[in-house]
Amino acid sequence: MNYHPDCILLVGHGSREESGNVEIREFVAQWRARQPRWRIEVCFIEFAPPSLHDGLIAAAQGARRVLVLPLILNAAGHVKMEIPEAIEHARAHCPGTEFLYGPHLTACDPILAILKRRLRRAMNALDMPDPTTTGVILLGRGSSDRAANGDMAKMARWLQEAGDHELVDLAFTGITFPRLERVVQRQALIGMRQIVVLPYYLYTGTLMQRIHRQVEHLRAQYPQIRFAASTHFGFEDEIFALLEQRVADLQAGTPDSRLPCDGCSYREIAHDLGHGHSHEHTHQHAHQHAPA
Template identity: 75%
Template sequence: MPARANIDDTILIVGHGSREDSGNREIRDFTDAWRARRPDWRIELCFIEFAAPELNAALLAAARGSRRVLVVPLILNAAGHVKMEIPEAVEQARAANPQAEILLAPHLGASDPVLAVLRRRLRGAMAELDMPDPTTTGVVLLGRGSSDRGANGEMAKMARWLLEEGDHELVDLAFTGITWPRLEKVVQRQVLLGMRQVVVLPYYLYTGTLMQRIHRQVEHLRGQYPQVRFACTAHFGFEKEIFALMDERVENLRAGVPDSRLVCDGCTFREIAHDLGHGHSHAHTHDHAPAQAGDHAHGHPHEHGHSHEQGHSHEHGHSHEPGHDHGHAGVPA
């Protein structure tokens, strides 16, 4: 019977998509690698923007060809795409294909497996710097930045966990755009506080224009602070922990295990955005904080300019101009 369930299921990875095709290729490579690890699973891939196949079309095709579709976002933090666009696409596919069951998994999020990846990257950077004193080595967790405070808060949580799990006295948070502080300001503060080495940890799954920019920024900082040694790690989309998290998402969907972050597929968040589009006023916050399974308490900050640092603003609601920003750490730009 489990084998039959596998045949009846389509697992649909949802990647962000990038203007830089190297980032899209890496997500396709991840998909191929996951298929090789799970040859009995039917795994398909789609993108929210900038690359094909597109989310809505892929969902409709999967629903027409499967008894059940398991939608698994390959996205680190939850801003507009995770809270609004993916659930909206799922609802549309459900309406168009009532014969198919479509289940949505949560994004990867702040978790111990992701922390394990960051800690391993930090250890590698310290080795590259010949193992300097961690008390004089600052750490900067650098992410995309979002107008959604919940998405930024997930990164803040990871920075705090890195601090508590290690010996570094300074673990700071910086963003490549949309919100503050930026990398240059954080490094300036760390140097003023006496840091003689700085490790930059990009919080990104795959490459893209922002990863390229980060490495250029670190080169500029080396010239600006010749007395400070810098190490900058790479993005981290192919680690065993990421595959394990994706496996877990699928198995939980199949087992009917609820996730408090998605018990409602982002319902209240989208209802408020819909009402705002009709002139209604709300002052809700929606952090999808972990709750007991079955709790339906919401609170999300509805500032919907989700930004991607792609040079465009995407204000929900819904003006998709060429070049809009959605603010997801961990996805290519």
């Protein structure tokens, strides 16, 4: 077995639609090509092998440290509960290996750059690329975690401030509201002549397929409005660069390079409500809390 000081474990969500899992594996193959000296592995939270538990145990073999990186845009239960709990179990099974947990991708300027680029392309595809008469809808998964939904709201606001569009709305495909159809109805009522739908998704899957069907139905329902819809993010350079920065920060021990402490609070509350496995955990390194 070849020894690597660090193993980078990328954690994808996983999809019932195998094409989405294939895309994540292809992303990993491209990242390995970018960083041929790194040992990069992948696992999935659900729907695809290897599982999160199996991926953590396998990554620890022959590694002094495992750098766990969620390939996830917004932090909700998976990021705040399931991955940390799986890391705890892996620490118990692999006491000779250090596990470091980096942040999810988050709302940040690199993600904003992807959205701005996709919005420009969508506008160029329209007959009348006038931002004053074109509504924009940022469409994401939705969560029961208000902070995760708040990150999407932040991205919508940043997108509006970065351009000339007077209307950048937020919609969700599930869990919370408003839904795409209701937001389109509102934009139609105030006179938007064109609407751009920007999916806030990393990879394809059943939800992306549903979004494309929804947009086709909306085109038939609102023939007076021209629609343009972008695709999921896929293999954007900004995603690779963000993950590479996460690796560098973890290796350097940069402050704030790990999951914030509020993840622990989230898990405590969820456990009290009967969710999750246990909050009895020991961190490899103690949290550093700022004075109140």
